[in-house]
Amino acid sequence: MTATPVEAKKRRRKGKYFRGLSPLSYGILLFIAFASFFPFYWMFVVASNGQDVIARVPPAIKPGHNFINEYHAVLEVVPFGRTMLNTVVIALIIAFAQVFFSAMAGFAFAKLSFPGRKFLVVFVVATMMLPSQLGLVPLFMMMDKFNWIDNFKALIVPAIVTAFGVFWMRQVIDAQVPNELLEAAKIDGAGVMRMFRSIIVPVILPSAFVLGLFSFLATWNDYLWPLLILNSPEHYTVQVALTQLNTQAYGIDYNIVMAGSFMATAPLVLLFVFVGRRLVAGVMDGAVKG
Amino acid sequence: MTSTSAVDVDRSKRGRHQRERVKIKSDHPNAKKQKYDKAESRWAFLFISPFYVIFLIFGLAPIIFSVAVSFFNWNPLEEQQTFIGLQNFKDLVIDPIFWISVRNTFSIWFFSTIPQMFMAIGIASILRSPKLRGRVFWQTMLLLPNITSAIAIAVVFGQMFGRDFGIINILLSHINRGPVDWIENTLPSHIAIATMITWRWVGYNSLIFLASMNAISKDLYESADLDGASRFQQFRYVTLPQLKNTITFMVIVGTIGGLQVFAEPATLGGSYDGGTSNQFSTLTLYLFKQVAVNGTYGYAAAIGIGITVLVVIISAINFFITRRISGEGSK
Incomplete structure (x- = not known):
């Protein structure tokens, strides 16, 4: 004053x-x-x-x-190494598939013109609003018909492309790839495929990596659907194994359950040390602004 | 003199914005009627088709089929399924556990969404300060809880909330409170579950708020400053209205997520009952129990439809409330 x-x-x-x-x-x-x-x-x-x-x-x-002892106790209840391998394989397949299909669809939605584009984008977003529990029962019955119960296909095939991934990629490509670049490529006679390979892919590679990470983490942590689908211990994913550990040992031995939780979490924390910064940037890039 | 130059800056900025907007519009393929390039359209449809194929088979078809299943007394062990009309829905509306689950779901949703929103906005306000040191470190620590599995977290929180040897009750005893039975009592169990959800999501949501706060034009704060607005007034009349869309988005996502709460109660109780007297049974947990334990698929499908009806109702309420609030805020 x-x-x-x-x-x-x-x-x-x-x-x-x-x-x-x-x-x-x-x-x-x-x-x-x-x-x-x-x-x-x-x-x-x-x-x-x-x-x-x-x-x-x-x-x-x-x-x-006492950790080593608890570690061996966990291995006696569930084949932890096997479940870890299952999870990594499933999560990697889904991550690559999601990035690939989402990038293509995101490119089309962001940069290509075709009839009905606006409606089809809104449709993608609208599907995100559907509660996943609604179709759970028939989806399970469908997997039964396909003979995919206790089979990794039931986890992988429905997850190879998601509305979230497509929309996220649309936002990224829209923001990161200048239209002038595509126009110039078009004038030079580049086709759609050529544009995708030579312009879109190099530009979005860092963001694609982040989407892949998100997808990998989501699959690693998914539990409800795998719990329903997988029956035999050698097919368990890490989360299902953890649930089994919890129901079998609940109230009896917290040490084993916690050892299992630690084993299921430590790889992710380790991964996070290296990629945490990029994930932070990815979350903020994907945010709805304003 | 300063005031005129400020106006000039303002005007030139506005001019640039307008130009940009016009340019974007003319770039937009749907802005004017145009002939679509046939080859380009064909490629585009090819590119987007995987999503729609997967969605039709694994998303839409099961949803349509679930309506059909809900009219049957569907037993997976039998060859022939009996059509029972609306019986599943009649059972549902008088099923006390269903309504307990509805109550629990909303209670947990409330305790996990509302305090979290305030916390996330507060944390984001701290993080946006340009003078903050160690920004990347704080942001990264905030996101750490989000990468872990809900089950592992429910295990560790369940232990921490334990009645006899849980660290939370031990801490409470130091201030002469408790011990609280965080699992057997209804409200404490909801708070325990809400704590797990908040712990997992508050950092993530802070980052979302931070991103949308960073997108607010600095000019707005400058002019509010010139008008002599206090720090709180600036927050109330500049920041908050600009966060309207983010808040709406978060409430919708939070509601959908809230209706899917499953791992925490399943892990806390060690079964699909949601505690000895269903005190923390949630809708998804109850649905899952019908499929995995009871094998009553028709009834499970009816619960799924019940959940969807609730989502639609809440989304509609949410839509009208935010419309009213935003109408008030922007005027």
Whole structure:
């Protein structure tokens, strides 16, 4: 209030809204970062301490030495290595298929002109609103008819292209590929296929990688459908194995369940260390703005 | 003098925006009637067809078929299925567990969506400050919970919420509260499940809010500053109205996600009952139980249709509420 007019003007130009950050703000962020990480840490604490240490007040808050034993106990209940392999194979196939089909459809929706385009885009978005439980029962019966029960095909084929992926790719291609580039290519006599290969693919490769990651993570973490489809332990995905561990050992041994959870989660956290930044950028790119 | 130059800047900016808009319009293939390039259209249809083929077979066909199944007493073990008309729906409206599941689903949805929205907007407001240090680190930590499986998280939270040896009750005992039975009691169990969902999604939603806040023009804040608006007023009258679409989008996604809550209650209870007295049974859990445990497919299909009806009703309510709020906010 006592500031000279010049100073006041200066302050005004900077704007009240973007003033410096208070220690409280950093405190909040620190708490959230801690809360984000704590459950992972806790998984390992419980998994690596014996039953007696956990059921004690106050409980152990540091990792123990028992993890190897729990690890072997998990392997006795479910073939964990096998389920891990199953999950990686399924998730990779779906990720590649989704990126491929979504990029093609996204290209068509973003840059090609054809009758009914607007309606067909809206249709893609509208399908995202349908609750997936609605078709669950008949889809399961259909898989029965196809003889796809307990078969990876039942997980892979319905997931090779999703509305989310198509729409996401449409947004990305729309924003990242300049029309001038395509126009120039057209004038030079490039066909649609050529444009896709030589212009779209190189430009969107980083975003395609992010979509692939999202898809991979979604498949890795999917549980409801695999739980319904897969019956034999050698076909289990990681999440189904985890559910089995939980129902078989529930109330008896938290250490085993937590060891299994840790084993199912650690690879993703490790992956996240390397790709976390790109995932953050991907989430923000895909956000609905304004 | 300063004021005129500000106006000039404003005008030139507006001019550029307009030009851009015009250009985009003329680029848009549907802007004017035009002849479609036949070869291009053919390629386009080829490119988009995989999605529609997959959707028709694995998305639309099952939905249509589910309506048919819901009219049958469908038993997977029998050859012939008996048509029972609306009996499944009649059973459904008087099924107490169905209504308990409806109540639980909404209660969990409320506790997981509403506080989370406030938290996410708050976190995004902190993250958008240009003076923030370590931005990438904070953003990455925020997204970390989102990559993990709901089951693993439900396992660890279930342990943390344990009655006797859970860390949360031990912490509560330090402030002379509890112990709370987070699993046997209805409301605490909903809060426990909502906590898992919030933990998993709040960072993700903060990033979405951050992205849409970053898209708000700085000019709006500058002019609000010139008008002497306080920091809170700027938030209330500039930021919040601009986030309208994001909030709507999030409520819709949150509702659809909320109706699909499954892993958390399934893991917390270790069965598909949702606790000993169904105190945290959700709609999807109940549907799943009909398929996997009871084998009553017709009834499960009827529950699926019930869920869809609820989605439609909520979306309609949501649509009207946001329309009213936005009508108020923009005027």
